[in-house]
Amino acid sequence: MIRLIHSLDSKNNRDAGFVSIVGAGPGDAELLTIKAFKALQEADIVLFDWLVDKSILALLGEKTETEFVGKRCGKHSMHQDVICDLMVKHALSGKRVVRLKGGDPAIFARTVEETQALEKHNVEYCIIPGITAASGASASSGIPLTHRDYSQSVIFTTASLKNVDSEPNWKELVHKSAKQTLVFYMGLGKLNLIVNRLKEYGLEDSFPIAVIDNACTINQSVMTGTLHDIVRKSICNQIQGPAIIICGEVVQHRQNVSAITTQALGKYALNTTESALA
Ligand code: SAH
DSSP: OHHHHOGGGGOOOGGGOEEEEEEOBSSOGGGSOHHHHHHHHHOSEEEEOTTSOHHHHTTSOTTOEEEEOSEETTEESSOHHHHHHHHHHHHHTTOEEEEEESBOTTSSSOHHHHHHHHHHTTOOEEEEOOOOHHHHHHHHHOOOSOBTTTBSEEEEEESOOSSTTOOOOHHHHHHHGGGEEEEEESOGGGHHHHHHHHHHTTOOTTOEEEEEESTTSTTOEEEEEETTTHHHHHHHTTOOSOEEEEESGGGGGOOOOOHHHHHHHHHHHHHHHHHHHO
16 A cells, blocks of 8 residues: 555666655654655655754754754754755765655645645656644644634634735734634744734733743643743743744643553654664
8 A cells, every 4th residue: 555655666767857845744754644744755865944843854864964054043054055056965965855844744844835846857756745733733642723702713824924024914813813723833933923913903911821941741741821921931932933823712622631642652763863873
């Protein structure tokens, strides 16, 4: 069955090179898809982001090269054009390249810039989806993203736009928040702004909001509160990120998911990290 679903099996001509743009999920290696796992096993080189957990890199074969192409401490360590050039260069030299991204490659991941570069150079590629941070955080915190009574849709958004001086359309977001869930990616550094704008545009102090830090890792922490107290709570809890922010009535309908799952996954992550470093 695995052979049938693996996209690279049809790629017999190794000379041509190939790029798999792979979603690594939100942290824990056990959340990888089988397809992603197989692409990683077969890769000659893996170009990975800062959000990719070490437990996933620990799954690579000894001969697989790795190259960090992410950013650290909020600063881009590698320009997007340089990452595109690297992917193209390695593929044209005949390698099976995995471009490994945190979460899902279709969500806030600059995948289009990369596929455009590959197409420009006639490099064949595929995209392998991953579990996005919102889904991972929802499952591991127990906060649903929709609810038949309180939230019929969900918006994945960000307050960190390409133009740093721009802001989202707050009026529209607040208008839609009545029966929707708002999920902010890359929002931790802007939590104050998000809270203030949501209030300015009409949401009550009591509006529910949650911050999930390091979802699906051993360091996960979940803070639930309201627009009134969430900033104070996240400062007190020294939230470091990556963190995802969920706003809406769903926060009040948190399910009592067993901590054992998270702990078990965390242990797994820790063990594989240790073996990678050994
Ligand atoms: N493509 C990714 C998102 C990249 S944007 C995805 O689909 O998940 C980076 C943002 O994702 C972070 O700033 C944070 O908001 C969120 N994120 C990624 N991993 C996370 C994690 N383990 N826990 C909480 N938020 C996470």
